[in-house]
Amino acid sequence: MDIVVLCKFVPDLVEDLEIDASTHLLDRNFLRLMPNELDDHALEEALLLKERHGGTVTVVTVDAGDVDEALYTAAAKGADRVVKIVGEGLDQGLSSQRLAALFAQAAGEWPHDLILTGTQAVDDLDGFAGALVAARLGMPYVGYVTKVASENGAVVARKEYPGGLNADIEIVGQAVLGIQSAEKPPRYVVTSKVMAAMKSVTIEEFEAGDAQADLELPITGMAVPQSAAHAEMIVGSVTEVAEKLAKLLRERGLVA
Amino acid sequence: MSVATSYEFLDKVIHATPDGEEIRKCLQCGTCSGVCPYGFAMEYPPRSLIAALRADDFHGVLESDTIWLCVSCFACASVCPVKIPLTRGLLATLKTEMLVGGSIPQELQTALGNSRRYGNSLGESPRKRADWTKDFTVPVPVLAAHKKPVDVLWFVGDYGSYHPRVQQVTRALAKLLFVLDVKFGILGAEENSDGDTQAFTGEWGLFELLARKNTQAMLKYQFAEILTADPHAFNALKHEYPRLGLDRPVKHYAQFLTEHFERLRPLLQNRGPQRVTYHDPCYLGRANDNNLYEEPRQLLRAIPGLDLVEMSHNRALSICCGGGGGGMWLDGFSWEKAHARTTEWRVKEALAAGAQVLAVACPYETPRFEDAVKSTGNEGKLKVKDIVELLVEAVFG
Amino acid sequence: MCGDICVVVETLRGQVAEITYVMLAAGRQLAQGLKTKLTAVLLGQGVQKLADTLGAADRVAVLEHPALAEFNPDAYLTALAAVFAGRTPRVILCGHTAMGTDLACGLARRLKLPVATSCRTFAIEGPDATFAALTCGGKLIAAGRLPDPSCVATVMAGGYKADAGKVAKTPPIETLPVPAGLDAVRTRFKQYIEPPAGDVDIAKQPILVSVGRGVQNKDNIALAEELAKALGGVVSGSRPVIDQVWLPSTRLVGKSGKQVKPKLYLALGISGAPEHAEGMRDAELIVAINRDEKAPIFGFAHFGAAVDVLELIPALTARVKQA
Numbered sequence: 001m002d003i004v005v006l007c008k009f010v011p012d013l014v015e016d017l018e019i020d021a022s023t024h025l026l027d028r029n030f031l032r033l034m035p036n037e038l039d040d041h042a043l044e045e046a047l048l049l050k051e052r053h054g055g056t057v058t059v060v061t062v063d064a065g066d067v068d069e070a071l072y073t074a075a076a077k078g079a080d081r082v083v084k085i086v087g088e089g090l091d092q093g094l095s096s097q098r099l100a101a102l103f104a105q106a107a108g109e110w111p112h113d114l115i116l117t118g119t120q121a122v123d124d125l126d127g128f129a130g131a132l133v134a135a136r137l138g139m140p141y142v143g144y145v146t147k148v149a150s151e152n153g154a155v156v157a158r159k160e161y162p163g164g165l166n167a168d169i170e171i172v173g174q175a176v177l178g179i180q181s182a183e184k185p186p187r188y189v190v191t192s193k194v195m196a197a198m199k200s201v202t203i204e205e206f207e208a209g210d211a212q213a214d215l216e217l218p219i220t221g222m223a224v225p226q227s228a229a230h231a232e233m234i235v236g237s238v239t240e241v242a243e244k245l246a247k248l249l250r251e252r253g254l255v256a
Numbered sequence: 257m258s259v260a261t262s263y264e265f266l267d268k269v270i271h272a273t274p275d276g277e278e279i280r281k282c283l284q285c286g287t288c289s290g291v292c293p294y295g296f297a298m299e300y301p302p303r304s305l306i307a308a309l310r311a312d313d314f315h316g317v318l319e320s321d322t323i324w325l326c327v328s329c330f331a332c333a334s335v336c337p338v339k340i341p342l343t344r345g346l347l348a349t350l351k352t353e354m355l356v357g358g359s360i361p362q363e364l365q366t367a368l369g370n371s372r373r374y375g376n377s378l379g380e381s382p383r384k385r386a387d388w389t390k391d392f393t394v395p396v397p398v399l400a401a402h403k404k405p406v407d408v409l410w411f412v413g414d415y416g417s418y419h420p421r422v423q424q425v426t427r428a429l430a431k432l433l434f435v436l437d438v439k440f441g442i443l444g445a446e447e448n449s450d451g452d453t454q455a456f457t458g459e460w461g462l463f464e465l466l467a468r469k470n471t472q473a474m475l476k477y478q479f480a481e482i483l484t485a486d487p488h489a490f491n492a493l494k495h496e497y498p499r500l501g502l503d504r505p506v507k508h509y510a511q512f513l514t515e516h517f518e519r520l521r522p523l524l525q526n527r528g529p530q531r532v533t534y535h536d537p538c539y540l541g542r543a544n545d546n547n548l549y550e551e552p553r554q555l556l557r558a559i560p561g562l563d564l565v566e567m568s569h570n571r572a573l574s575i576c577c578g579g580g581g582g583g584m585w586l587d588g589f590s591w592e593k594a595h596a597r598t599t600e601w602r603v604k605e606a607l608a609a610g611a612q613v614l615a616v617a618c619p620y621e622t623p624r625f626e627d628a629v630k631s632t633g634n635e636g637k638l639k640v641k642d643i644v645e646l647l648v649e650a651v652f653g
Numbered sequence: 654m655c656g657d658i659c660v661v662v663e664t665l666r667g668q669v670a671e672i673t674y675v676m677l678a679a680g681r682q683l684a685q686g687l688k689t690k691l692t693a694v695l696l697g698q699g700v701q702k703l704a705d706t707l708g709a710a711d712r713v714a715v716l717e718h719p720a721l722a723e724f725n726p727d728a729y730l731t732a733l734a735a736v737f738a739g740r741t742p743r744v745i746l747c748g749h750t751a752m753g754t755d756l757a758c759g760l761a762r763r764l765k766l767p768v769a770t771s772c773r774t775f776a777i778e779g780p781d782a783t784f785a786a787l788t789c790g791g792k793l794i795a796a797g798r799l800p801d802p803s804c805v806a807t808v809m810a811g812g813y814k815a816d817a818g819k820v821a822k823t824p825p826i827e828t829l830p831v832p833a834g835l836d837a838v839r840t841r842f843k844q845y846i847e848p849p850a851g852d853v854d855i856a857k858q859p860i861l862v863s864v865g866r867g868v869q870n871k872d873n874i875a876l877a878e879e880l881a882k883a884l885g886g887v888v889s890g891s892r893p894v895i896d897q898v899w900l901p902s903t904r905l906v907g908k909s910g911k912q913v914k915p916k917l918y919l920a921l922g923i924s925g926a927p928e929h930a931e932g933m934r935d936a937e938l939i940v941a942i943n944r945d946e947k948a949p950i951f952g953f954a955h956f957g958a959a960v961d962v963l964e965l966i967p968a969l970t971a972r973v974k975q976a
Binding site for chain 1: 665723724725726727750751754755757758759761762763765766767768769770771783786787788789790791792793794795796797798800804838839840841842843844845846847848849856860884896897898902903905908909910911912916917924938939940941942946947949950951952953954955956957958959960961964965968969971972973975
């Protein structure tokens with residue numbers, strides 16, 4: 001089975017997010033970018049499928065953030081080919097529509113029975129890259145997938161519903177799957193293997209060309225939520241906080 | 257990259273350390289396994305491991321995951337009659353093989369992944385590394401902004417920078433440096449994890465990555481010596497960083513403060529707690545024959561009214577707090593496998609010695625022992641304090 | 654349906670899902686503001702009787718076919734694209750859920766419409782309809798305009814009370830013709846996999862001690878268990894904790910887990926991402942502990958403390974036991 005994994009970089013929420021005073025949008029100057037966590041799960045699921053059924057895994061990402069390191073890491077984990085889409089201004093925060101346009105154009109260049117990517121990314125606003133790629137390529141899409149199996153020539157995607165319920169969806173032919181979590185937590189690859197990949201692996205480059213987004217969504221501004229009802233903060237040392245909380249719970253009749 | 261046979265693996269062990277050859281002399285006496293704090297729960301404690309390799313059962317060795325109980329405390333290496341470098345050579349090399357083979361407990365994976373992405377095992381923002389300095393009215397100099405040579409480059413370390421309990425120790429040390437009028441600076445956001453514990457989980461590649469970043473950052477500045485409160489950082493900076501080009505003396509605060517003892521002692525005006533015992537950190541004592549046993553005790557004894565009592569295991573026989581070798585990041589795994597915590601054992605020893613305070617000198621230890629005081633039901637009976645905290649109390653009251 | 658606000662009704666195993674009523678509440682607000690009609694689009698097999706529960710809508714358009722009996726992404730998409738083809742609804746609302754997110758993007762693309770995702774609230778500002786969406790793990794709110802003349806939007810729980818979308822009235826029903834192509838779709842529902850049996854139902858617990866990434870490792874779950882025991886509750890968790898297999902999936906609170914409304918929800922080391930918030934924000938009392946004082950959870954918890962959870966848990970356990 002040949003699989004293409006689409007990986008995008010998203011703002012690392014470990015850092016504080018700032019709003020640019022002139023654009024009213026996320027200030028990208030001080031952003032730290034990291035690979036979208038669910039895309040990492042998609043890669044893991046792809047590698048598990050390759051280990052079971054053979055085939056190839058190609059990882060495609062857009063040139064923004066420390067993508068080289070992420071691609072070498074993917075290669076060290078077992079990806080056969082690693083590709084970065086290069087072009088002007090790709091690190092300025094792409095809309096999902098633009099990202100999907102780029103991915104859809106690139107994905108066709110590499111063999112694929114399946115395209116896997118994270119179901120969502122933390123900064124999605126105008127769609128989900130995987131679902132949009134499927135729509136552009138005319139392929140079926142199933143999201144919230146937690147397991148992928150190959151049975152009698154068809155792919156079976158285990159889709160997660162609320163409350164621990166799952167459903168198996170069978171798909172005939174090529175498909176895009178949005179991965180919610182891989183069957184196993186994504187693997188760790190030792191740094192020495194990543195370093196070795198840096199020496200032995202070539203990152204293929206794919207020109208972004210003129211893949212343009214259409215159907216764009218007008219975002220007028222962003223803000224840090226100033227919720228009217230902020231939690232009443234209990235201050236003090238850990239012991240004091242514990243003391244006050246226990247008192248609160250007693251007052252509310254929640255502790256005997 | 258992975259090795260297939262016992263012989264290939266032994267070859268790696270032999271080349272991992274200068275005196276790796278000594279492994280050939282193993283007497284199978286079992287002293288190593290006997291002294292190992294987790295030997296009872298390991299399927300292959302050092303003696304059995306060497307026996308299995310001699311029997312060419314490397315496959316069996318790789319099947320077992322109890323090597324992750326090894327806390328790299330150097331207890332085995334320090335008692336080996338033929339001086340086999342068990343900790344740094346045999347055990348760390350086996351961990352590397354486990355990592356390469358993908359056999360790695362999830363929680364350890366998280367810490368290593370954090371170290372690679374953020375330069376600290378806690379997964380905190382690298383930009384906030386110097387946030388602990390915010391409360392100081394006299395600013396703690398960060399070298400990138402300080403633009404002046406300093407005498408001392410203080411390597412703060414991950415836990416000292418980020419862990420809320422250990423930050424208290426860090427602030428205490430800063431106060432001491434100010435009161436002693438030491439010209440010092442920190443790297444702030446330019447500092448990365450020292451990488452020592454990552455190395456002892458077998459992740460030597462990650463160690464090199466972190467150590468190179470630190471070395472490059474440090475060598476940008478003018479300073480005479482390096483100070484740290486972290487015995488693990490001390491060990492790495494002293495024994496591993498020189499091969500990456502770091503050429504300055506490295507001191508743990510126990511050494512540094514005893515060197516400034518004549519100026520420090522008159523400042524210790526306030527009476528300390530009466531009965532204090534001291535836990536020797538593995539990496540100040542046994543590891544690499546660092547042998548810093550007396551300096552911490554000298555500092556404690558200088559506190560007025562302080563009566564230093566010894567636990568039954570002290571100095572080279574000290575029992576690891578369980579945080580080394582990745583143990584800090586494997587508490588869940590270790591509990592599942594061993595159902596024992598060395599910290600609880602240690603707390604009981606401290607109480608048996610009649611101590612009111614368990615004094616420590618390693619950032620892993622304050623939170624670990626405080627947990628153990630609670631989990632053994634001894635809250636209120638024993639306090640855990642870093643030596644610098646006790647010194648600050650003696651200076652400032 | 655031209656100019657209407659259309660809600661794509663979500664059903665699971667013959668039941669209307671709660672998110673449908675949230676969408677109806679949102680849709681009613683939009684329809685009123687834009688002076689248009691609210692239409693519920695109900696797909697399935699033998700589902701017409703559910704129209705009784707969709708009284709908030711001005712009418713229900715029903716499309717029945719065996720291929721739609723259970724959720725089947727390609728079949729649902731084919732059906733919806735046919736339903737809306739040639740019509741220009743003002744807004745098509747889908748759930749920001751496992752089903753709705755499978756449909757929204759594909760539907761938008763087929764109809765050549767933009768799509769707005771993770772919308773929490775809508776508003777009418779002059780001639781425009783606007784949305785507010787949560788992004789970056791709930792740390793930011795993005796505001797935008799719902800493009801004219803038509804667009805698709807996914808709706809998250811939290812912005813509207815589901816009860817506001819429940820109206821006891823039987824709206825007029827329009828039966829839609831079966832479009833071509835439903836027998837030729839490339840996806841097929843195979844089977845349900847039931848959740849592991851035998852575990853407690855966290856949705857029925859009055860007290861939940863819920864843990865997130867901040868508990869750091871599996872070992873610390875035991876600390877939470879002890880606190881839960883002292884409080885007479887059980888331990889639940891957020892997504893990262895379940896993914897690490899520190900807790901079974903039956904204990905997951907949030908969008909892909911359970912919706913809970915306990916008397917006390919103690920959130921320990923949980924940042925409060927929208928996916929989690931969706932499952933617990935209706936709890937009677939939410940107390941959040943997180944070292945990051947900027948964590949979104951403090952935006953909707955009733956009480957909070959920015960201290961280290963691992964230190965607080967044992968301290969609180971001790972105090973609760975004393976009580």
